[in-house]
Amino acid sequence: MTKEHKRKIYLEEKPRLEAKNQMLSHFSFARETEQIQTIHALGRVSASPIIAGRSVPHYHASAMDGIAVFAEDTFTAHEKNPLRLDADTFSYVNTGNQIPSSYNAVIMIENVEELSDGSVEIIAPATPWQHIRPIGEDITEEEMLFTQGHTFRPVDIGVLLASGILQVEVVRKPRVAIIPTGLELIQPSEEAVTGKLIEFNGTVFSSYVTQWGGEPLLSVIVTDELEQIKAAILKGTNEADIVVINGGSSAGSKDFTFAAIEELGEVFTHGVACRPGHPVVLGKVNDKIVVGVPGYPVSAYLSFEWFVQPMICAYLGIPEPVRPKIKAKLGRRVVSKMGIEDHVRVNVYKIKDDFIAIPLTRSAGITMSLARADALMIIPPAFIGFEAGEEVELQLLRPLNEISSALAFNGSHDMTLDIVSSLWKKQHVTQMVSTHTGSMAGILAIKKNEAHVAGIHLLDPETGEYNLSYVKRIAANDGLVLQPFLKRSQGWILPKGNPLNIRSIGDIVSTNADYVNRQKGAGTRILLDQLLQKSGVDSTSVKGYHREFFSHLGVAAEVRDSETAVGMGIYSVSKIFDLDFVPVADESYDLLMRREFYESVTGQALMQLLRSDELRNEVEKLGGYEVVADSEPIYI
Secondary structure, eight states: OOGGGSOOOOOOOBOHHHHHHHHHHHOOOOOOEEEEEGGGOTTOBBSSOEEOSSOBSSSOEESSSEEEEOGGGGTTOBTTBOEEEOGGGOEEEOTTOBOOTTOOEEEEGGGOEEOTTSOEEESSOOOTTTTEEOTTSSBOTTOEEEOTTOBOOHHHHHHHHHTTOOEEEEEOOOEEEEEEBOTTEEOTTSOOOTTOEEOOHHHHHHHHHHHHTOEEEEOOOBOSOHHHHHHHHHHHHHHOSEEEEESOOSSSTTOOHHHHHHHHSEEEEEOBSEESOOOOEEEEETTEEEEEEOSSHHHHHHHHHHHTHHHHHHHHTOOOOOOOEEEEEESSOEEOOTTOEEEEEEEEEEETTEEEEEEOOOOTTOHHHHHSOSEEEEEOTTOOEEOTTOEEEEEESSOHHHHHHOEEEEESOOTHHHHHHHHHHHHHSOOEEEOOOOHHHHHHHHHTTOOSEEEEOOEETTTTEESHHHHHHHHTTSOEEEEEEEEEEEEEEEOTTOTTOOOSHHHHHHTTOEEEEEOTTOHHHHHHHHHHHHHTOOGGGSTTTTOEESSHHHHHHHHHTOTTEEEEEEHHHHHHTTOEEEEEEEEEEEEEEEHHHHTSHHHHHHHHHHTOHHHHHHHHHHSSEEEOOSOOOEEO
């Protein structure tokens, strides 16, 4: 193995801001400008001050429909002594008309009495220059309209055109070369086969560059070979102002980004003290900054923002955007590592006067965790995390009004929640945020007033009753309402054809099937544990018992990919994935909420939706469901 092909460990755990500032200190560029038509200037940045070419208005213009008069001729008008004006002492004008030079006021047509002989009467005097827009009232010729570094908005384009500016000098968009790397990558248009992954990061990067005001140059996929990566970097430095390599920035045997940049130029940073986004490479080749970002999507997108956006802003001469911040109460404990800046994705919603933050998965490969996130919680390097209930600061990823109006749904996952969410958005134009934490966690969220509604399905083996006994035991006398919602079929989800012929817990153990479990506290997990206890089977006998999934969909997707797998879930997901299903129990899936919310306008609107024919029809199409529409709420 030659020297350049040896695995390279991280050089350092450099603080993110230090790495960024060092990179910017090396970012040298000759800012170029171009002339474009004003009608195409939206979002572009002015390269020099913009001076008005003409006044607006450029003549004395009537601000009203009426008559133009000489104000001094009207001073004697009074409601008790109407003044008659002959036709040769006034002139009719419409809004925007030029005022004849002999007049200096306009009387609104509503205040004019027109007589049959062409004359008019008025009952109030005019004041000089009333209802007249003088030359330059809006814009004065030679006035500076905008400084350099101004990003043009729609209203600005109107100002430019009105003042005679048909072309503007703008900063040329900085070009960003984007190089996706990886032998396992294929284009989105190609068939996804085992061992091949769709390359979508490059398109996401391109979208970010466009949004930030740059011009993306997306390369074809480059394989994990040092010489090819070096050739792609050199091509990028010839064509672009900034070069980005996606993938190969870590310390694996096929990670060549560091070596390629080092051989061609200089590396400033290899590894920043952040999670996610740790394995970043920052360097310079041919006087162009080269950024190596990780392959995992969340790591890639965050590090792309940290290091590429500042350079685009610097080139354009505009400030880096700052996200709005709010304070929120943390719904669950979050642990971090000392010395690391941790960026945690969270859902946020408002319960009464408090914002509640619920952490999402922290895996760097879960793209949907960032797509679904409402905000980022940044844990500074000096902290090892935050406890549940602590106040934390959040950087918003969505508008505050969307977050403030969202309906917060916690507890157990169910397929019908997607239907409820869609219909709720359709009817009320607000979001429903669902957090799949399991039935037990859902009860606790309602008890602590950290959600509006929780879905639960917990069977009490002693009474054979669903949900009520658990709620009474955990949150009695807390002013809650339990609303019956669904009856659904729960059972074994199996590969097509049930190749292991599984019918019971005993079959799962005897066939050594790979069990796909739900997380602790989920109603499905509790039902499984009850079946194990009833059958006298120890959980250690179930292969895969400790491997947890957070939704019925996740269980079904895992089962579909293995002929030896089995999981427990609802019938509807087995139908969606075309899997076999062996019923185990018909269970009640009910909704828990605080009475205050239930009786509120929003709560009653939700109840109306849940009882609607539209919802019932959509839910029953899934199969394995019965909507309990006419049941009375249970007050606890």
